[in-house]
Amino acid sequence: MTEPAAQPLHLYNTLSRRKERFEPINAPYVGMYVCGPTVYNYVHLGNVRTFLTFDTLFRYLTFIGYKVRYVRNLTDVGHLVGDGDEGEDKIGRMAKLEKVEPMEIVQRFTNDFHTVTAQFNMRPPSIEPTATGHMLEQIEAVQELLAKGLAYESNGSVYFDIDEYNKRGGEYGKLSGRILDDLLNETRALDGQSEKRSPLDFAVWKRAAPEHIMRWNSPWGEGFPGWHLECSCMSTKYLGKQFDIHGGGMDLKFPHHECEIAQDRGLNDREPVRYWMHSNMLTVNGQKMSKSLGNSFLPAELFAGSHALLDQPYSPMTVRFFMLQSHYRSTLDFSNDALKAAQKGYRRLANGLRIAKLLTYQADDSVTPDLAKQEDIQKAVKQFYDALNDDLNTAVGIAQLFTLLKYINMLYMGQLQVATLGEETFTLLRDSYLSFIHDVLGLYEETTTNQPVLNGLLTLYKEYKEQKQYDKVDQIRSYFKAQGLAIKDMKHQIDWAYEE
RNA sequence: GGUUCCGUGGCCGAGUGGCUAGGCAGAGCUCUGCAAAAGCUCGUACAGCGGUUCGAAUCCGCUCGGAACCUCCA
Numbered sequence: 001m002t003e004p005a006a007q008p009l010h011l012y013n014t015l016s017r018r019k020e021r022f023e024p025i026n027a028p029y030v031g032m033y034v035c036g037p038t039v040y041n042y043v044h045l046g047n048v049r050t051f052l053t054f055d056t057l058f059r060y061l062t063f064i065g066y067k068v069r070y071v072r073n074l075t076d077v078g079h080l081v082g083d084g085d086e087g088e089d090k091i092g093r094m095a096k097l098e099k100v101e102p103m104e105i106v107q108r109f110t111n112d113f114h115t116v117t118a119q120f121n122m123r124p125p126s127i128e129p130t131a132t133g134h135m136l137e138q139i140e141a142v143q144e145l146l147a148k149g150l151a152y153e154s155n156g157s158v159y160f161d162i163d164e165y166n167k168r169g170g171e172y173g174k175l176s177g178r179i180l181d182d183l184l185n186e187t188r189a190l191d192g193q194s195e196k197r198s199p200l201d202f203a204v205w206k207r208a209a210p211e212h213i214m215r216w217n218s219p220w221g222e223g224f225p226g227w228h229l230e231c232s233c234m235s236t237k238y239l240g241k242q243f244d245i246h247g248g249g250m251d252l253k254f255p256h257h258e259c260e261i262a263q264d265r266g267l268n269d270r271e272p273v274r275y276w277m278h279s280n281m282l283t284v285n286g287q288k289m290s291k292s293l294g295n296s297f298l299p300a301e302l303f304a305g306s307h308a309l310l311d312q313p314y315s316p317m318t319v320r321f322f323m324l325q326s327h328y329r330s331t332l333d334f335s336n337d338a339l340k341a342a343q344k345g346y347r348r349l350a351n352g353l354r355i356a357k358l359l360t361y362q363a364d365d366s367v368t369p370d371l372a373k374q375e376d377i378q379k380a381v382k383q384f385y386d387a388l389n390d391d392l393n394t395a396v397g398i399a400q401l402f403t404l405l406k407y408i409n410m411l412y413m414g415q416l417q418v419a420t421l422g423e424e425t426f427t428l429l430r431d432s433y434l435s436f437i438h439d440v441l442g443l444y445e446e447t448t449t450n451q452p453v454l455n456g457l458l459t460l461y462k463e464y465k466e467q468k469q470y471d472k473v474d475q476i477r478s479y480f481k482a483q484g485l486a487i488k489d490m491k492h493q494i495d496w497a498y499e500e
Numbered sequence: 501g502g503u504u505c506c507g508u509g510g511c512c513g514a515g516u517g518g519c520u521a522g523g524c525a526g527a528g529c530u531c532u533g534c535a536a537a538a539g540c541u542c543g544u545a546c547a548g549c550g551g552u553u554c555g556a557a558u559c560c561g562c563u564c565g566g567a568a569c570c571u572c573c574a
Binding site: 280291292321338340345346496500 | 514
């Protein structure tokens with residue numbers, strides 16, 4: 001752990017389209033808001049990537065000494081099927097289909113979401129607010145927008161007035177690079193659009209049609225809040241009128257985040273977010289993974305290997321490692337070959353974790369220090385920080401870990417004497433390796449083993465070997481192999497490892 | 501159609517005006533009863549065509565190919 005000031009973190013800001021030095025409004029405190037899932041269905045692997053990105057950012061910020069308040073919402077109302085302001089509520093539709101209460105849908109998929117995030121070793125956010133839990137705040141926000149003349153009521157619904165917003169200096173479209181005229185020209189004619197003054201206007205409150213089951217009383221009759229409103233209300237409530245980081249998937253840039261900014265500025269008269277961050281999509285055969293394309297799969301299917309696109313099961317840590325090997329702003333293409341390669345890489349790293357914990361320093365005056373190796377290690381540690389500071393470049397960071405791993409393996413195998421590194425560099429090597437992987441990247445050793453049993457077998461192995469009873473030796477080896485473990489037969493000792 | 505982005509070696513994937521990314525796979529070596537593990541060594545790359553430059557995979561232009569957003573989507 002280092003002081004935040006010692007790590008010049010730079011983040012790519014969607015707003016400015018460049019990397020900027022990260023300077024929190026109130027260091028060492030950092031406020032970070034991430035758009036969470038709409039809990040109407042199981043989260044798929046593409047969704048996971050976004051949350052993993054911001055989990056890693058959360059971890060790194062914390063690691064370098066910031067005190068982070070991480071807010072990630074759950075959308076449990078207001079998100080409609082189909083075109084923006086028309087169509088059924090996603091949760092309401094599921095509830096109808098399954099003939100259950102909407103809150104049952106919400107609960108089921110909230111549980112699923114929590115299970116999945118835990119499986120991927122994501123840290124829980126500091127606050128996980130829900131849209132239905134903030135109905136009063138949302139109604140008040142609508143009232144305020146109306147009072148300010150930035151919204152208008154129409155047939156029981158309330159719409160945000162983009163024209164008026166822009167007249168007052170709003171810059172609708174600046175986050176996503178949209179040009180208003182283009183948007184206007186290309187907007188399709190929608191049913192019910194006549195309620196709006198401009199096709200670009202979006203609902204902050206919707207009147208509930210008779211068949212709509214999720215509905216709340218409001219000054220405008222029974223209805224429900226617009227999708228974009230919850231994020232504005234909850235981010236302001238928990239992080240203030242201006243906060244440091246707002247994240248989400250790239251596909252939320254427009255219109256969701258654009259609308260959020262408009263509402264925030266309308267309500268609070270200031271730029272709400274300092275750094276907007278967007279993670280890129282997970283693709284399958286070059287195409288975005290999404291439910292509608294039918295190329296998405298669920299974490300559970302991945303862990304079980306039970307999907308037509310999957311050759312075999314892949315563990316959560318394999319997948320986490322796989323995703324961290326690419327940069328969050330690049331698309332990442334899913335394939336079995338890539339996952340298999342990641343599995344091996346992850347297991348090497350995991351073996352290193354196990355080994356690193358066993359290593360201790362022993363001074364030896366007869367050993368000459370190897371300054372080149374010491375420098376190499378120090379450089380790798382520094383470059384890990386440099387990589388993460390450079391817009392969270394976990395791919396380059398991981399490359400450094402393999403350099404550190406090499407030295408850890410050499411020490412363990414007796415190919416390098418620990419005294420050549422000196423105590424300081426040795427400690428740096430071991431502690432950095434462990435903390436980078438555990439704390440920053442959120443990877444841990446996945447396999448659970450029964451250590452005493454393994455040790456007993458290894459003792460037998462050694463005895464049989466000394467007696468040259470190679471058939472028994474091979475038998476023990478094959479037993480280990482069947483458990484996904486390998487016996488490491490080294491000169492000075494015998495141990496086991498996760499087989500790669 | 502508009503906006504934006506991408507095209508890197510057998511595969512995945514960083515980088516980006518001159519300095520080894522890395523992982524996986526492949527070849528060889530050390531070690532070994534044989535292996536495995538580990539370490540060492542090795543290999544071919546920057547879609548195509550022009551241009552700028554002492555020098556470009558990296559900048560500019562064009563061509564080809566692909567993607568995302570513009571509509572719910574992480």
